[in-house]
Amino acid sequence: MLADEFATHALETKFEDLPKDAVDQAKVFILDTIGVGIAGSSAFGADALIAAATGWDAEGQAHLWGRDKKVSVGVAALVNAYQVHCQEYDCVHEGAVLHPFATLLPAVLAYAESHGGVSGRELLVACAVGVNVSAGLGIASRSAMSFFRPATAGGFGAVAALGRLMKLSHEQLVNAFGLQYTQTSGTLQPHVEGSAALPLQVGWNSRAAVQACDLAKAGFPGPRDVFEGTYGYLRLFEGPDLWDLAATRTALRGEKFLISELSHKPYPAGRATHGGVEGIQALIQKVNRSLAAADIRSVTITGSPVSYRLCSRPDKADPSPNYARLCMSYIGAKVILNGTIDLAHYRGDELKDLETHDLAKRIKMVSDDQSDPNSLVPVSVEMELNDGSVRHWKCEQMLASPTRRLTREQHLTKFRRCWEFSAQDLGTSRRDELIGMVDTLENVGDVRSVVTLLWPGRAKSSRL
Structure with missing residues (x-):
């Protein structure tokens, strides 16, 4: 027993x-x-x-x-x-x-x-x-x-x-x-x-x-x-x-x-968003010029079925803090605008910031439809810029996992x-x-x- x-x-x-x-x-x-x-x-x-x-x-x-x-x-x-x-x-x-x-x-x-x-x-x-x-x-x-x-x-x-x-x-x-x-x-x-x-x-x-x-x-x-x-x-x-x-x-x-x-x-966000956060940061660093939100046409984060189920929720204009912490679109927008996601981004006027929510409309999470119902990896990020260029990033283990402490x-x-x-x-x-x-x-x-x-x-x- x-x-x-x-x-x-x-x-x-x-x-x-x-x-x-x-x-x-x-x-x-x-x-x-x-x-x-x-x-x-x-x-x-x-x-x-x-x-x-x-x-x-x-x-x-x-x-x-x-x-x-x-x-x-x-x-x-x-x-x-x-x-x-x-x-x-x-x-x-x-x-x-x-x-x-x-x-x-x-x-x-x-x-x-x-x-x-x-x-x-x-x-x-x-x-x-x-x-x-x-x-x-x-x-x-x-x-x-x-x-x-x-x-x-x-x-x-x-x-x-x-x-x-x-x-x-x-x-x-x-x-x-x-x-x-x-x-x-x-x-x-x-x-x-x-x-x-x-x-x-x-x-x-x-x-x-x-x-x-x-x-x-x-x-x-x-x-x-x-x-x-x-x-x-x-x-x-x-x-x-x-x-x-x-x-x-x-x-x-x-x-x-x-x-x-x-x-x-x-990062202070659902773990299933962390690959997306790291990927967005990495892709921004690869751009050889200052990247503004207006330069980005779309961002697509591809995750596992459980990641999609937990964090693909649509952005809201005035989300509760708990809703925002598990919204990949909101979190991704904050990362693009600030370089990271911080505890302060779920408090006060940050939750209603118009620039954040405008950018969040261009960010989405999709599922890779793998068979493992509990896996959080792999994660890939595709960023398309308005100049027509497309950048890609992928990880098999997210930052701060046991193999990447x-x-x-x-x-x-x-x-x-x-x-x-x-x-x-x-x-x-x-x-x-x-x-x-x-x-x-x-x-x-x-x-x-x-x-x-x-x-x-x-x-x-x-x-x-």
Whole structure:
């Protein structure tokens, strides 16, 4: 039974079992996820969510990232997870079509802050096993995504990580997976509509993981055969008999760690747009003269069926931020006009900029009709200029994928930019201390000394 295998892997994996690259990538994406979560504290929807959620309880156990506000563990998991995913800037496992850290890290850091005693080593292991569970579910699928996998599968990864830190027994953790399944949610309808309810679903499942583990620890039973069962997750969420667990079980045996297969998000946009962004940048650089928007007749980005399904939406004159982040036409226009796409391009008057929307009419995404329902590559870009010339670009692996990783400086440049968007000023000294502490996370005795740097108004942390 897969729930038993997940529980064994989550509880019995040791720090010494992790390859160096898995540890290194865990550090990279812990810092990256914190950064995008802090930037999300000032993003669309965050204030409204906080106003509602903080009325659901009065407990102050864990902080919201980027704000001097303390809430319950469950609400912290909910809000911080929303902040992580609401800007489409968090890391992704491309083969799983999944953002595993968005559900996982907010839940475990809220628990670590409220309870104390979680070492840096334990946090690293918890992240690694949690990604093996959530991404393991994603890579098992052989069907096109019909539910929002970052929320649905992501919640089980959060349970695995949190259950380990809570020192649940094997039986309790199996029950926790079952209790998570009773709460699992994630529809793609908000994606179609460009609604902020899409990242909210990541928050619901992160909070659900806290509740599932608390219930299991208290002795509440859950259904057991929740993955392969007659009405289990794989059959209902991924399609009858449309899965293959061979690669998943390789990870559960510790023969590989899927955390080493994560891709950065170098641009704050849906991952399926990133090949188009890079291609447009590359083609502009090839032009030996200053290229103006008026010089471009058309741009065509050819991507996979899932890329087309996720990001070929038509441009709108006044899109919501969430709609724009997954609109290839909008994003491509911003890249042509600005050289890149930035967090600021989804805020204020940028969303209604007439030049952007005029140019977006000349940019489209089409499908290559390949058979793989989950692949995001290859990607090609064709740019036709008004002088009749046509330029072409193609990639087999997008920038920041495991075979084309960002440099450390590129990684830190992104993190520092995210830090600037905190709802409350956090200061550069705290930022730099956080970078240093995550770099040596295996030596941190209690990760509260890390977490205390994520909100303003506290004394400088010390290594515990």
